[in-house]
Amino acid sequence: MAVQKITGTRVQGPTTATRESHLRVLDDDTYADWESVYQDNIDRLYRLIYSKVGNRADAEDLTSEVFRTALRPLRLDVSKGEVRSYLLATAQTVLASHWRRTLGVSLTSIDAETARDALIEPGRSDVPSDAPQRVQQILAAMPERYRRVLELRFLEGCTVKEAAQAMRVSVSNAKVLQHRALRMAAKIGEEVDA
């Protein structure tokens, strides 16, 4: 049975990484080997990265890179929470590097505080992202046509042409609708976060 302890003010990373943290409960369990690290974290880590890139190919590449980078210097004599903290720090770096390499700007990033709850805290195994709920909030606040074009394009996977047909507008009109809807969604998102 796992013994839990209250730890103080700092989470020591498995290598050189350190992270200031609030008072929290750490699971005293440790991982037996790299395979248990992998099995316990692959799903959550992939979901987290997928939520930041929006496509499988990049999510798979970056998840692979995180594990390759993190596992090599990993010490296993630290708690699971510390290992997950290290994986999270590695994922932040890998994602930032990905956007710097492909776009030159940071398009999305992993917020440590948000991700930590699901990825690091013991006993949490749900999706490490509140994206679906947040997206529903945003869509619910939009005018019908804007909401519909975004649903067709990004939730139902329609092409612009298919979305235009479904909405009985021209393709160019659908593109304009999509662009305006995305801008409005971004603005509503900022208000949701505020």
Next chain:
Amino acid sequence: MTTRRVSAFLDAIAAGRRPRWRHGEPEPDDVTVMRTAIELRAARPGDSSPNEDFVVALHRQLADEFNPPQGAEIRSLRSHRGRTLLVAAAAAVALVGGAVAVTDAANRHGVTSVAFPAPHDHVLRTGTFEAPGGRVLGQIVVYPGHPGWVFMNVNAVSSYGSVMCKLHLTNGSVVAAGTVSLHDGMGQLSKAVSVDARRLRDATLYSPSGTALGSAPLA
């Protein structure tokens, strides 16, 4: 109005494809739109779970890296037989690619037309792709000539749909050798290259996102 490259980015995200971006940084307004598109796409029901094949394949690759086999490793190119097979394959590729008649090294009689000599061991540059942990990823043969030829086989990087190979020269310059399409983690590439094979230092495989997967010093 959305520029063409932003439209292409949004189309890729909507379709679940890897987006491409060329020529400079996006404008701040475009960044906002692109970021929102990613968030919307990532919220699509059922798409956020990892593919089981990917999970298994990555586990296998990591096992190869972190659980090195006990005893002798299989380094096919380092064995005489493996080298011979790969050189033979390279020779076959050179023949097909050049669409010329080639002599058989063991039977030179009766050959009337030789526009493209068969590769011989002493003129080839060969190497074995190895991951940082020592796992063998494949082999490469570079045949110097006009044009030169590069032949490679790649194995066990199944989480990628393709890998790119770059040749590094002794003067520090880099030449793209080509992209290897992978099926079940395996693929081959044969291609003419305009490079002085004597100046080659090594070859490196990269994932589609640019991560170096393994290198092959060329002997």
